[in-house]
Amino acid sequence: MHEATRYILDHADELRAEADPSDELGRITDRTVEILRASGGMKLLQAKDFGGHEAHPNDFMEWVMAVGMNHPSAGWIAGVVGIHPWEIAIADPRLQKEIYGDDPETWVASPYAPFGRAKPVDGGFLFTGQWPYSTGTDHSDWVILGGLVTDADGKPLMPPDVRHFILPREDYDIVEDSWNVMGLAGTGSKDVRMTDAFVPDFRVLDGVHVRDNTYSDRWRPENPLYAMRFGVMFPFAISAGTFGIARGAVRAAWDHIEARVSSQGSVSKADPFVLAALARAESDVEASIIHVQSIIARFYDTVAAGGDITVKDRLRFRVDQVRATDRAIEAVNELYRLMGSSSIQKGSPLERYWRDLQVASTHVCNSREPCYVAWGLDAFGGDIPPSAQY
Structure with missing residues (x-):
């Protein structure tokens, strides 16, 4: 550990x-x-x-x-x-x-959605936009933002030129009261915005080169950690956050079951239906975690030995990653159906874990169907859609 x-x-x-x-x-x-x-x-x-x-x-x-x-x-x-x-x-x-350089503890927020517009100027870009879902932004001193490069008139280039723009806190505003949600309220995932902020070239990364390891090969050659591919690592991090909530949800259910007696006098810790649901939930959550960890360990060993994580590898990872995450979420939902009306009371850990897990499930990296379709199209010789994240 x-x-x-x-x-x-x-x-x-x-x-x-x-x-x-x-x-x-x-x-x-x-x-x-x-x-x-x-x-x-x-x-x-x-x-x-x-x-x-x-x-x-x-x-x-x-x-x-x-x-x-x-x-x-x-x-x-x-x-x-x-x-x-x-x-x-x-x-x-x-x-x-x-x-x-001055503080290795510095936090960097994001959202990557390409909502920004970047007009090229001498030495960099003038960057404008507003982005929702900047998680942890109140405690971060920098932010990574997605954006599209435009022509001189501000019209996005075609095909789209997607970049990651990295800005210090003094260059953008946090929009207060822009995070009003049913779950994960404590993340403070507020909007950020700016108008014509200058971003020098060296603070801008080409989205394609982030994903194809051009930057990794240039700045971190032969380092297995940084050869792991963005299209693997970011969804992996979202699954980790989701799995943590699912584990907490199962633990909260354990505590609830230990003490609960239903209105009909049924003792939950002796109820065969409750115990079966608890067993399924714990097993499915832990199996899902091991599923993802085993793939990551295999990928890491592959790149450490000088190999690569191929397109097919990455598409299959995304299928397995979203399926594992979804399996954990479904298992908790089935368990919580048996926890009784006391579990929906505000102040109950069960209620908060359930809400937080539902919000986690909505993240684009936990979205199932695009991953399934992209993998299937590739498997049968079709074209992978641009929306596929891999």
């Missing part, structure tokens, strides 16, 4: 106590941030030459899940914000120094 995960487990009770206050604030509490920073987990995928651990991806997954099972919103931030050091590590070293 990595020391970052051990730290979280040692502070699990304190982390759980911060979950409700974080929801009420609409962002994680300062104490939650202190615990996450002290664990060192945000640096697990960060390059060693900028203060990180360069740990195995599955060490990162275990840390994210340990956070999420105790504090779902914090676990979601751990997965989303914690994956960004992986991309920063394959960027221009000038950018890495700007972000981590």
Whole structure:
């Protein structure tokens, strides 16, 4: 077990106590941030030459899940914000120094949806747009934003030229009161926006080259961690956040079942239907986790030996990743149907875990059908749709 995960487990009770206050604030509490920073987990995928651990991806997954099972919103931030050091590590070293040179603990938020418009100017771009879902943005000093390069008149180029633009906190505004949701309220995934912010060339990454390992090969050659492919690592991080919530949901059900007596006098811990549902849920959640971890371990061994993660590998990973995540979510939903009306009361851990899990399920990286279709089309010689994330 990595020391970052051990730290979280040692502070699990304190982390759980911060979950409700974080929801009420609409962002994680300062104490939650202190615990996450002290664990060192945000640096697990960060390059060693900028203060990180360069740990195995599955060490990162275990840390994210340990956070999420105790504090779902914090676990979601751990997965989303914690994956960004992986991309920063394959960027221009000038950018890495700007972000981590003075403070290796710096957090970077995102959203990647290409809502921005970037007009080329001398030395870079003028960047304008507004993006929802900037998870953990209140505690982040930088942000990665998706955008389309335009012509001089501001019209997006065709075919679309998608880039990742990385900006410091002083270059964008956080839109307060823009995160009003039924679950994962503590993530504070607010909108961010700016108008004509100048972004120098070295803070801009070509989306295609991020995915095809052009940057990894240039800046981190022969490093297995950074050869793992963006199209694998980012969905993997979202699954880690989702699995942490699912584990917490099963644990909350255990505690509920231990004490519950129904209105008909049935003792839940002796009810065969409840026990069967609990067994299925725990087994399916853990099997789903192992399923994803085993693929990641195999991929890591492949790239460490000098091999590559092919397009077919990545398409199959996405099928398995979304199916594993969906299986865990479905198992929890079936279990919670048997938890009784007390489980829907606000203040019940069951109610919060269920809401948070439903919101986690809506993330694009947990969307099933596009992955199934892309894999099937490729398997039968068809064209992979542009919408496929791999």
